Amino acid sequence: MLELKVSTPRYWLETALEDFDAFLIDHAACERKASAVGMSFVVRYPDRPGLTDLMIQFAREELEHFHQVYRLVEKRGLMLREDEPDDYVNLLMKPVRSGRDERFLDRLLVASVIEARGHERLALVASHLKDPELQKFYARLARAEGHHKDLFLEIALQFFPREIVMNRLEEFLWVEAQAITAVPFRSALH
């Protein structure tokens, strides 16, 4: 239902895995931010039937991912870092509209395309890790992000007509393609 417009090139994987410690620290931050996105839906849209429960569940799941990645960070004797501006996410947020319904739909679709990219890239990482435990861990996280991609799109379809959702999704998929192409490769998820 949701197909990214551009695939991640192999060169990204080489850059990401070149400094796996840096990748892990960034990945931990991404999981923590995803959890915060879930809670921000809880705070902003208490009036949308069924949404709060789904978003609490989502936020808990992402928080659990954060905790698991954090444990890996700690085990390696590393430390979390303060957040840096995320150019990729900022580019995706730019076209988000301001009307109450429009903003809700756009934020759901932004979340969905971010999850789709996370799913793609974590699966790539999983398929190239040598350590079998770590590989299993990343494969499991990749699957979870795949479910999240569907979750946000399904929520959008629950609250808005299909044609409106799919047309706007197409626009965000192109914005995502431009954003992911624009940001330089580094040892980070994006």
Ligand SMILES: [Fe+2]
């Ligand atoms: Fe996650």
Ligand SMILES: [Fe+2]
């Ligand atoms: Fe996710």
